[in-house]
Amino acid sequence: MAEQTIQRMIIMGWNSSLDGHYGACVVKHFVPGWAKAQLYFARTDKEADELVAQDPTNRIAVNVGTGPFTGHPHGKYPNDCATALVCKHFGLADDPILARVQRLALVTDKRPVGRYITRVPLANLEERHDLSAILESTPAVTLKKMYAARRPQLEAFQYSEMTFYVECEAQKAFHQQALPEFEEKALKLEIVRDSSTICIAGVQSDNPMVQKVAQSKYGGRQQMLFQASPTTGNWAVFGLHMGSIRPVVSVVRAAEMWKTGIVFTGIQEDLEADGALIETPHLFFHEDGNQLFNGSLTHPDEPPTALTFPQIWDLIQIALVRDRRESFWSKWEERRESQQQQQAPTAVH
Numbered sequence: 001m002a003e004q005t006i007q008r009m010i011i012m013g014w015n016s017s018l019d020g021h022y023g024a025c026v027v028k029h030f031v032p033g034w035a036k037a038q039l040y041f042a043r044t045d046k047e048a049d050e051l052v053a054q055d056p057t058n059r060i061a062v063n064v065g066t067g068p069f070t071g072h073p074h075g076k077y078p079n080d081c082a083t084a085l086v087c088k089h090f091g092l093a094d095d096p097i098l099a100r101v102q103r104l105a106l107v108t109d110k111r112p113v114g115r116y117i118t119r120v121p122l123a124n125l126e127e128r129h130d131l132s133a134i135l136e137s138t139p140a141v142t143l144k145k146m147y148a149a150r151r152p153q154l155e156a157f158q159y160s161e162m163t164f165y166v167e168c169e170a171q172k173a174f175h176q177q178a179l180p181e182f183e184e185k186a187l188k189l190e191i192v193r194d195s196s197t198i199c200i201a202g203v204q205s206d207n208p209m210v211q212k213v214a215q216s217k218y219g220g221r222q223q224m225l226f227q228a229s230p231t232t233g234n235w236a237v238f239g240l241h242m243g244s245i246r247p248v249v250s251v252v253r254a255a256e257m258w259k260t261g262i263v264f265t266g267i268q269e270d271l272e273a274d275g276a277l278i279e280t281p282h283l284f285f286h287e288d289g290n291q292l293f294n295g296s297l298t299h300p301d302e303p304p305t306a307l308t309f310p311q312i313w314d315l316i317q318i319a320l321v322r323d324r325r326e327s328f329w330s331k332w333e334e335r336r337e338s339q340q341q342q343q344a345p346t347a348v349h
Helices: 018-030 045-054 082-089 096-110 113-117 125-136 138-148 153-185 210-215 246-260 268-272 309-320 322-343
Strands: 009-013 038-042 059-062 187-193 196-204 224-228 235-239 284-286 291-294
Touching: 009 018, 009 045, 018 059, 018 082, 018 096, 018 138, 018 153, 038 045, 038 153, 045 059, 082 096, 096 138, 096 153, 138 153, 153 196, 153 210, 187 309, 196 210, 196 309, 210 224, 210 235, 224 309, 235 246, 235 309, 246 268, 246 291, 246 309, 246 322, 309 322
Parallel strands: 009 038, 009 059, 196 224
Antiparallel strands: 187 196, 224 235, 235 291, 284 291
């Protein structure tokens, strides 16, 4: 007699939210034995409860019905989202790979986008992080549009499943690749300025996710990151959790001109200008983003600077320390005056 195959079932609500879909994805992809479970979309809570009652061991209802994985007000856990409840139940709550999807599910489930955005006090850093999570959670918005367009339930779930996979893969890249590389290669420094301390980091890496590591709790919440590509020689300075990096921009631009023999005829403040200068077109200051670029993912053909990684790392420190910065500008002005005198036309008698 052939062995009977157990058919497991994951039940979601009709027109389920992103939270319901993500909770189901956790069961399907992270809980052993559920990868091939049948997917069912119940139209009512009663229907979901009845289905689970028929085989409680092999059927799970996520964000529908009145079971343990329902975060709705009429469920047992109104202050938590379904995805988080599923993760807690199966011992996955602290899995770093699932951290991002848990957060997105919770934020979009408990704080509707349109209503929440108007209430965020932007001065509160943690609230700003929550707002960022909402603005990045476009899957929740797209999902609603799919339902409005009357797309099939399975198609809507598969869309959510794709975004779930992408988020988890990004977390894997963060924790399994970028974080170990940052911990191994990054130079870290604390600079005392008046009554405050700035934490900065410098790293030679081609991994674009290193920036996310640097500004995260895992990377020490660095306030500035200097990242250079060992492959191309291009680099970027990111102001992460700090005020404007204009002092760094002006010092680096001046030093680049100094090293290449370019005479700058403008005033010192002009070196802080947004965009690129004629004298240093390969250095682009994105003032709104608080970033200085020498090439980027979208502009990989920019020539590298004459300045080396150690030189730029030192210049950043000079720009952030008042005494060293004032000394730099004093020497720079002296050299510029000497260059201008050398280039001045000789009088003919």
